[in-house]
Amino acid sequence: MGSLSVAVPAGRAPGDPGTGAGRVWASVTPRLREHACLRELDPDRRRLRRRPDVWLIPGHEGAVERSEPVVAVVHGSAWTNEPAAVRELVPPEYAERMIALTDATLASADWAIAPSDYTRRGVMEGYPLAPDRVIAVPHGVDADVFHPAARGGRAAVARALGADRPYVLFASIPSIAQKNLQALKTAMGRLAAGGLPHALVIAGGTAGGESPELLARIAADLPEAPGRVAWLGHQGDTELAGLMAEADAFCLPSLIESFGLTALEAMACGAPVVVSNRGALPEVVGNAGVITDPAPAALEAALRRLLGEPERAHHLRAAGRERALTMPWEATAAGWLAVLEAAAGRLDRPGGDAPRPSL
Numbered sequence: 001m002g003s004l005s006v007a008v009p010a011g012r013a014p015g016d017p018g019t020g021a022g023r024v025w026a027s028v029t030p031r032l033r034e035h036a037c038l039r040e041l042d043p044d045r046r047r048l049r050r051r052p053d054v055w056l057i058p059g060h061e062g063a064v065e066r067s068e069p070v071v072a073v074v075h076g077s078a079w080t081n082e083p084a085a086v087r088e089l090v091p092p093e094y095a096e097r098m099i100a101l102t103d104a105t106l107a108s109a110d111w112a113i114a115p116s117d118y119t120r121r122g123v124m125e126g127y128p129l130a131p132d133r134v135i136a137v138p139h140g141v142d143a144d145v146f147h148p149a150a151r152g153g154r155a156a157v158a159r160a161l162g163a164d165r166p167y168v169l170f171a172s173i174p175s176i177a178q179k180n181l182q183a184l185k186t187a188m189g190r191l192a193a194g195g196l197p198h199a200l201v202i203a204g205g206t207a208g209g210e211s212p213e214l215l216a217r218i219a220a221d222l223p224e225a226p227g228r229v230a231w232l233g234h235q236g237d238t239e240l241a242g243l244m245a246e247a248d249a250f251c252l253p254s255l256i257e258s259f260g261l262t263a264l265e266a267m268a269c270g271a272p273v274v275v276s277n278r279g280a281l282p283e284v285v286g287n288a289g290v291i292t293d294p295a296p297a298a299l300e301a302a303l304r305r306l307l308g309e310p311e312r313a314h315h316l317r318a319a320g321r322e323r324a325l326t327m328p329w330e331a332t333a334a335g336w337l338a339v340l341e342a343a344a345g346r347l348d349r350p351g352g353d354a355p356r357p358s359l
Helices: 020-032 083-089 092-107 117-126 153-161 181-193 212-219 237-245 261-268 281-288 296-308 310-324 329-343
Strands: 004-009 036-041 054-058 070-073 111-114 134-136 167-171 199-203 229-233 249-252 273-276 290-292
Touching (some): 020 036, 020 329, 054 329, 111 329, 134 329, 153 199, 153 237, 212 229, 237 261, 249 261, 261 281, 281 290, 290 296
Parallel strands (some): 054 070, 167 199, 199 229
C-alpha cells in the first residue's frame, strides 16, 4: 500500500497564521506531509489525472462535492452547543455567515475532526454525521518555541508602561466579546485597588471593523490605578512566548471557547494559567491550572489567591509545562492522519488507533 494521497482544496486553506485556524493549519499540514502525499487540487474539476484517496478540507469554507471521501476540520460549533450565548455575544452577520458555511461544508463531508470533546458534541448535536465519524483531535504546541526559558516579555512591558512591573497576560483578539476582556479588566482594577502591583498586558491584534470607542475601551487605563494597562497588539511566536514565560499569571476568561490554544501555549511556557469554566477550556487545562467562573468577582478571587501564593504558582508552572508536553503538534498530525486513513478505508478505528493526547 503506497503513501496516502490527500487532496486539499486549492485556495481554501486558512492562510493567516495570526488566526487560530491559520495557526493550526500551518502547524499540522507540514507534519502530515511527512507521512502522506498532500496536493492542492481544484475540487470543482471533475477529471483529475490522479484521483486522491481522500480530501482534507477546512470546516468553515463551504461544500466540497466529491465522490472521494471528504474529511472536514471543524474549529467551532458553539451555535449548537450554546445558541443563546452565540446570539448574545457574536455579531449576527458573522454568526450567520459562519453557520451557513459550516452547514454547507458538513453536508458534503463524510467525517469531521474537532479540536475538543466540547466541539465534537456540538457537531454531533447539530449535524447528521454518525458519532463514530466525528473525532476529537486536540490542537498542539511547539514546545521548542513556547518554553519557560523564553525572554523579552518583561522588558517589552516595561517599555510600554514606562516602568518595570509584574503582570497578568491576556492573549487573544481583545475586541471579540466572548473573550470577556472587560471582566478581566474589572478584576484587575479591584486587585490594583487592593494593593497588588500587577499590570494587565493584552497581546492580540484587531479583528477589523472595530469602532474607535471599542478600541479606546480596550486600551483604557484601570480607573483604580492609571498606567497599568499595556495593549501590545499582535505578537509573533517568539515575542508571545517571552511574554508568557515572564508573566506572573496568564488569564483567558472566555465565555465561549472551542479549544483555547493560547492557554496551552502559556502552559508550555510555564505560566500559571487561570481560565474560565466554559467551553473546552477545562478539557485543555485539566488539573494543571485554575478553572473559575468568568465573572469579575470570581476572576479577582482566583487571581488574588494565585498571585499571593508563590508555592502554588510554582506548582502550576511545573504542572502546566508537564501537561503541555503531552500535546505536541506531532500528536495532532498523527490524529488527523488516522482519521484520513479511516475515511480512505485503510484504518478501522481512528479513535482507538490514533495517538491522542490525554485531555
